[in-house]
Amino acid sequence: DVKVTQSSRYLVKRTGEKVFLECVQDMDHENMFWYRQDPGLGLRLIYFSYDVKMKEKGDIPEGYSVSREKKERFSLILESASTNQTSMYLCASSTPHEQYFGPGTRLTVT
Amino acid sequence: DAKTTQPNSMESNEEEPVHLPCNHSTISGTDYIHWYRQLPSQGPEYVIHGLTSNVNNRMASLAIAEDRKSSTLILHRATLRDAAVYYCILRGLYNQGGKLIFGQGTELSVKP
Numbered sequence: 001d002v003k004v005t006q007s008s009r010y011l012v013k014r015t016g017e018k019v020f021l022e023c024v025q026d027m028d029h030e031n032m033f034w035y036r037q038d039p040g041l042g043l044r045l046i047y048f049s050y051d052v053k054m055k056e057k058g059d060i061p062e063g064y065s066v067s068r069e070k071k072e073r074f075s076l077i078l079e080s081a082s083t084n085q086t087s088m089y090l091c092a093s094s095t096p097h098e099q100y101f102g103p104g105t106r107l108t109v110t
Numbered sequence: 111d112a113k114t115t116q117p118n119s120m121e122s123n124e125e126e127p128v129h130l131p132c133n134h135s136t137i138s139g140t141d142y143i144h145w146y147r148q149l150p151s152q153g154p155e156y157v158i159h160g161l162t163s164n165v166n167n168r169m170a171s172l173a174i175a176e177d178r179k180s181s182t183l184i185l186h187r188a189t190l191r192d193a194a195v196y197y198c199i200l201r202g203l204y205n206q207g208g209k210l211i212f213g214q215g216t217e218l219s220v221k222p
Binding site for chain 1: 142144146151152153154155156159208209210211212213214215
C-alpha cells in the first residue's frame with residue numbers, strides 16, 4: 001500500500017514563528033504536492049515538485065516555501081507564520097493517474 | 111483543465127445505489143475524468159478515472175456520456191462509510207501526474 005505520512009496531525013504555533021511541515025512517501029513517486037484546505041474554499045495548491053531539488057509554484061504560494069532534498073521527502077515551510085495560515089495542510093504524491101494524500105496537518109497559528 | 115459542475119449535496123439510504131452526477135460541458139478530447147472522495151477528517155482518496163468508456167473497479171463504476179459532457183459516479187450499494195465529499199476533476203492528457211484542481215464537490219450523506 002502506498003503510504004504518505006505527515007509529521008504531525010495537529011500543530012499550534014505562534015505568529016512570527018518559522019514552521020516546518022514534513023511529508024514522506026514510500027512509493028518512489030517523482031511528483032509531490034502541498035495543498036491547503038479551508039471551509040468554503042476547498043483544496044488549493046500551494047507548491048509542487050516534479051523531481052528532487054525542483055519546485056513550482058501553485059495557486060497560492062505567497063508566504064510559503066518548499067524543500068525537496070530527497071525524492072521521498074517534501075517539506076513545506078512557513079517563513080513567518082501568520083493567523084491567516086491557520087488551515088488544514090495536505091501533502092500528496094502521484095503516479096500518472098492517481099494522487100495519494102496524507103492524513104493532513106491541522107495547523108493553528110495564534 | 112476544464113471545469114466541472116456538481117450538486118452541493120445529495121442524500122442516500124444505506125444499501126441503495128447512489129448516482130453522483132458531474133457536468134463538464136467544456137471537456138476537451140484529451141481530458142480524463144477523475145473522481146476522488148474525502149472522508150471526514152481524512153485526506154482525499156482516488157476512486158476511479160476514465161476517458162471515454164465506462165469503467166468499473168472495486169469501489170465504484172464510472173458512466174461517461176457518449177458526448178463526454180457529463181459523467182456519473184455510481185456506488186452500487188451505499189454504506190455509512192461512503193458518507194464523504196465526492197470530487198469530479200478533469201485532468202488533461204499532458205497533465206498526467208500533475209496537479210489536481212478541486213472544486214467544491216458533492217457532500218454525500220447516507221442514512222441508515
